[in-house]
Structures are given as C-alpha cells and as structure tokens.
Amino acid sequence: MDKKVRVRFAPSPTGPLHIGGVRTALYNYFFAKKNKGDFILRIEDTDQTRFVAEAEKYITESLEWCGIKLDESPDIGGKYGPYRQSERKAIYKQYADELLQSGNAYIAFDTADELNKLRSDFEAEKKTFTYNGDIRLSLKNSLSLSSDEVNAMIDAGKPYVIRHKMPENVELVMEDIIRGTVKVNTSALDDKIIFKSDGMPTYHLANIVDDHLMEISHVIRGEEWLPSLPLHVMLYKALGWEESMPEFAHLPLLLKPTGKGKLSKRDGDKLGFPVFPLDWKSKDGEVSMGYRESGYFPEAFVNLLSLLGWNPGTEKEIFTIDELIAEFSLEKVGKSGSRFDPDKAKWFNHQWLQMKDNLEIANLFLSILKEKGIEANTDKVAKIVNLVKDRVSFVKELWEQSSFFFVAPGEYDAKFVKKRWKENSASIMAELIDVLEEVDTFTSAETELHVKNWIEKSELGMGAVMNAFRLCIVGAGKGPHMFDIIEIIGKEETIGRIKKGIESIKR
Ligand code: GLU
Numbered sequence: 259m260d261k262k263v264r265v266r267f268a269p270s271p272t273g274p275l276h277i278g279g280v281r282t283a284l285y286n287y288f289f290a291k292k293n294k295g296d297f298i299l300r301i302e303d304t305d306q307t308r309f310v311a312e313a314e315k316y317i318t319e320s321l322e323w324c325g326i327k328l329d330e331s332p333d334i335g336g337k338y339g340p341y342r343q344s345e346r347k348a349i350y351k352q353y354a355d356e357l358l359q360s361g362n363a364y365i366a367f368d369t370a371d372e373l374n375k376l377r378s379d380f381e382a383e384k385k386t387f388t389y390n391g392d393i394r395l396s397l398k399n400s401l402s403l404s405s406d407e408v409n410a411m412i413d414a415g416k417p418y419v420i421r422h423k424m425p426e427n428v429e430l431v432m433e434d435i436i437r438g439t440v441k442v443n444t445s446a447l448d449d450k451i452i453f454k455s456d457g458m459p460t461y462h463l464a465n466i467v468d469d470h471l472m473e474i475s476h477v478i479r480g481e482e483w484l485p486s487l488p489l490h491v492m493l494y495k496a497l498g499w500e501e502s503m504p505e506f507a508h509l510p511l512l513l514k515p516t517g518k519g520k521l522s523k524r525d526g527d528k529l530g531f532p533v534f535p536l537d538w539k540s541k542d543g544e545v546s547m548g549y550r551e552s553g554y555f556p557e558a559f560v561n562l563l564s565l566l567g568w569n570p571g572t573e574k575e576i577f578t579i580d581e582l583i584a585e586f587s588l589e590k591v592g593k594s595g596s597r598f599d600p601d602k603a604k605w606f607n608h609q610w611l612q613m614k615d616n617l618e619i620a621n622l623f624l625s626i627l628k629e630k631g632i633e634a635n636t637d638k639v640a641k642i643v644n645l646v647k648d649r650v651s652f653v654k655e656l657w658e659q660s661s662f663f664f665v666a667p668g669e670y671d672a673k674f675v676k677k678r679w680k681e682n683s684a685s686i687m688a689e690l691i692d693v694l695e696e697v698d699t700f701t702s703a704e705t706e707l708h709v710k711n712w713i714e715k716s717e718l719g720m721g722a723v724m725n726a727f728r729l730c731i732v733g734a735g736k737g738p739h740m741f742d743i744i745e746i747i748g749k750e751e752t753i754g755r756i757k758k759g760i761e762s763i764k765r
Contacts, residue, residue, distance in 0.1 A: 667733025
C-alpha cells in the first residue's frame with residue numbers, strides 16, 4: 259500500500275506571509291485533501307535573529323481566512339508534535355551528532371571575521387570563496403585539526419558550528435514531480451552549516467529531520483528551495499532515511515506584472531495591489547495592504563491564486579475550494595513562473611461578487627451605509643445590490659453606483675445637463691409627473707408601461723424624456739434601468755425628485 263499522504267506548510271515566522279507562500283499552502287492543502295491525506299502547519303522558527311513574534315498568528319489567521327482546515331498545527335497539536343521547531347530543539351542535536359560520528363559532518367571553528375576576511379581576499383583576486391572540499395583542510399575544523407586540538411578548543415568554550423561534509427564529484431540524480439529529473443554534481447556544492455553555535459539547527463537539518471519524523475510524504479514548496487534539494491537528499495542518505503524520503507515538487511515563482519522577476523511588495527506598492535493576504539503592521543508602524551482588508555472575498559483570493567501556476571487543462575476559471583481539491587494535480591503545475599495580473603485579480607472578485615447571494619452582499623453593504631449614517635431595510639438593499647452589482651468588483655464600490663437610491667441628488671452632473679437638459683425638458687418633466695401620478699401599483703413594469711405609452715402617444719421621443727428623467731432621479735447619466743430605480747425609491751420620492759429637478763436644473 260502506498261504510504262499515507264502527509265504534507266506540510268512550513269513557513270518561517272519572519273514577517274507577513276507573501277501571497278506566493280499562501281499559494282504554496284493552498285497547493286499543499288489541495289493535494290492533501292484530494293489524496294485523503296493530512297495537512298500540517300509547522301513553524302520553522304530556528305532562526306532567532308529573524309523571528310517576528312506576531313508572524314505566526316498572522317500565518318494561522320491567513321490560512322483560516324482562506325478556508326484551509328489544518329489537521330495538525332502548533333495550536334491544534336497532533337501526535338507528531340510539537341509543531342514549532344523552537345520547541346523541538348532537543349531533537350536535532352542527536353542527528354547532528356550522528357552525522358558527525360558517521361563522518362558526514364564536521365565541527366568548524368572559523369569565526370565570522372575570519373570567513374569574511376577570506377571572502378574579501380578571494381574577491382580581491384576575482385574569485386569566490388566557497389567552504390568546500392577544495393579548501394576545508396586549510397580551515398579551522400575537525401578535519402584539519404587533531405582530535406586533541408578540537409577537544410581542547412571545545413573545552414575552552416570556543417564557539418563552533420557543525421557543517422555537512424559534501425562529498426566530492428558525486429553525480430546526484432534527483433526527481434522533482436514538476437521539473438522531472440534534476441542532476442547536480444556535488445563538487446559544485448558547499449559545506450553548509452547544519453548546526454549553529456547558538457545550539458540551534460539550521461533550516462536544512464531541522465527541515466529534513468522534521469519531515470522524516472513527521473512522516474511527510476510530499477514536500478511541495480517554492481522554487482527558491484530547489485538549490486537546497488541536493489543537500490537535503492544527501493542528508494537523507496547520510497541519516498539512512500533514503501528509502502522513506504518524501505517526494506519533491508518545487509513550485510514556479512509568482513512574477514511581477516511585467517513578467518520580469520519575482521513579485522515583490524514594491525510592485526504592489528507601486529501599482530496599488532496587495533501582496534499579502536491580510537493587512538500587516540510592521541514594528542515601525544508601516545501598514546502593508548492585505549487582500550482581506552482591500553475587500554477581496556476569500557473565495558476569490560483562493561481562486562485567483564490557485565490559477566497562478568496550476569492549469570486545469572480546460573477553459574474553466576471559476577473554482578470553489580472544493581472544486582480545486584477535486585481537480586488539483588501537481589502534474590498540471592507549470593514549470594515556468596506565473597505573471598501576476600492585478601486586473602485579473604479584480605476580475606476574480608467581480609465574478610465572485612456576482613455569484614454571491616444578494617442578501618449576503620447587502621449585509622456587508624449595510625455596514626458601509628451605517629458608517630454614512632444611513633439606516634436601510636435589508637431587503638431593499640438586497641434589491642439595490644441586485645441592480646448594480648454587475649457594475650462593481652468590490653462591496654466598497656457599491657456606494658458610488660447606488661448612492662442615489664438612498665439620497666436624492668444634491669447637484670446635477672454639469673456635462674450631462676449641458677448635453678441632455680433641453681429647453682423643453684422642464685415642461686416634459688411636469689407632464690411626466692402627471693403620468694406617474696396616475697400609476698397605482700408603482701412597480702417597474704407598470705410605470706414603464708404607462709410612461710412608454712405616453713411617450714409614444716405624445717411623440718416626445720424616448721431620449722428626450724428618459725435623459726431628463728434620469729437627471730432628476732440620479733443626478734447624472736449613470737445607473738441601472740430607470741423604472742427599476744423608481745420602483746425602489748417609490749412614487750412619492752420619485753415625484754419629489756422630478757419637482758426638485760424642474761426647479762433646480764439650469765441649462
Ligand atoms: N521554512 C522554509 C520557508 O520559510 C520552508 C521551506 C520548505 O518548505 O522546505 O519557506
């Protein structure tokens with residue numbers, strides 16, 4: 259039997275989660291749920307210098323907002339816990355020791371200053387310094403020093419790190435579900451630090467130890483981690499875990515709207531779109547916009563991110579999270595980066611807004627109305643939403659398209675007046691009042707019937723009546739079907755607005 263699918267999203271809590279990270283989480287989630295597997299949140303907080311206290315909460319809240327349900331996490335727990343690497347500190351040292359004992363790792367005493375000096379010496383000769391097989395014997399480590407010297411230095415409290423000893427000239431052949439076969443010669447790689455002088459493992463060691471102990475079946479992560487894959491594979495081999503090593507899938511980058519380079523916060527700032535799921539306030543008080551606060555529906559956000567890299571193979575673009583789970587496959591994730599298109603992002607929200615129940619939108623809109631001091635009946639607002647929603651992409655844009663339902667126009671669009679309010683407009687409007695007074699059931703259909711009959715008989719022409727009518731009711735040349743509008747505002751208000759128009763609109 260195939261082993262159970264268990265995937266993890268393993269962010270480092272160094273700040274807000276970039277939307278690229280959210281996409282990684284989503285693909286992991288879809289993959290897990292499609293395969294009846296587990297989705298785990300693991301917090302990789304071994305780098306204490308970059309730790310940001312609020313980041314973990316931000317990550318959890320973001321995943322929750324997207325509708326992702328975690329099976330195991332620091333908050334929920336689970337039988338593979340703890341799920342914060344800082345709480346697993348005691349676990350890692352034994353594996354570093356095991357690697358030391360098997361000769362796959364060594365102790366290195368070189369100080370940061372010494373290494374920096376070497377780097378600049380190399381640079382001066384236009385060479386790059388790499389801590390690797392070519393040079394390690396000339397540096398200060400347990401391979402170059404005698405064991406007495408090493409023990410003496412340790413006893414004297416000299417700080418040291420543990421480095422992985424990358425073997426030389428091994429052709430490593432690795433499989434990636436998205437990229438296929440990836441080959442690397444180990445001579446091109448350096449001896450990475452796997453355990454730091456502060457007693458913490460580095461990302462590489464902690465990551466593979468945890469993936470192993472947590473029985474992770476597939477590692478699905480961003481392309482920026484592909485260069486680390488050879489080291490990870492070497493570590494799995496060195497620890498004797500090759501047989502149960504997870505399968506790997508490295509996701510393509512999210513690209514700038516221009517298609518050139520990785521999508522960054524700066525692109526968002528420049529073009530006015532968020533690159534974070536939720537608002538984030540940095541320590542110095544700087545606020546970065548989030549999709550949630552910008553008015554995106556979580557469904558639209560999930561939908562738009564899912565299609566940045568994955569392609570269902572059909573024309574279908576609108577997917578619910580359940581449909582994504584049903585249809586997702588790693589085989590359909592592309593190799594090349596996906597360009598982020600801010601207009602397309604809005605389009606997704608527009609589509610989702612159209613699909614939502616009018617009452618749901620009305621309730622959201624009601625709180626905006628309330629802020630403006632307008633109390634309105636929910637059913638009435640739902641009707642208004644129904645009439646104008648195809649003109650907006652966000653709930654916050656509804657006011658702009660529908661304010662005239664709630665407040666009579668205070669002024670009249672000068673351009674439209676100039677073009678459409680003719681000499682006889684006032685008298686036509688006076689006649690219109692008489693026609694409307696006659697209508698008993700003031701519905702859209704009834705008023706339309708009466709008004710159109712009158713227009714036909716009087717031979718006034720549709721334009722002459724309807725443009726002036728719109729100006730009186732809306733104050734401008736915009737808005738949905740006139741008769742739908744007046745059904746909602748009612749007879750009295752309609753006639754009142756026409757009267758006011760007759761008095762106040764001046765050519
Ligand atoms: N902690 C890494 C990150 O922040 C995880 C990479 C991985 O998934 O292996 O992205």
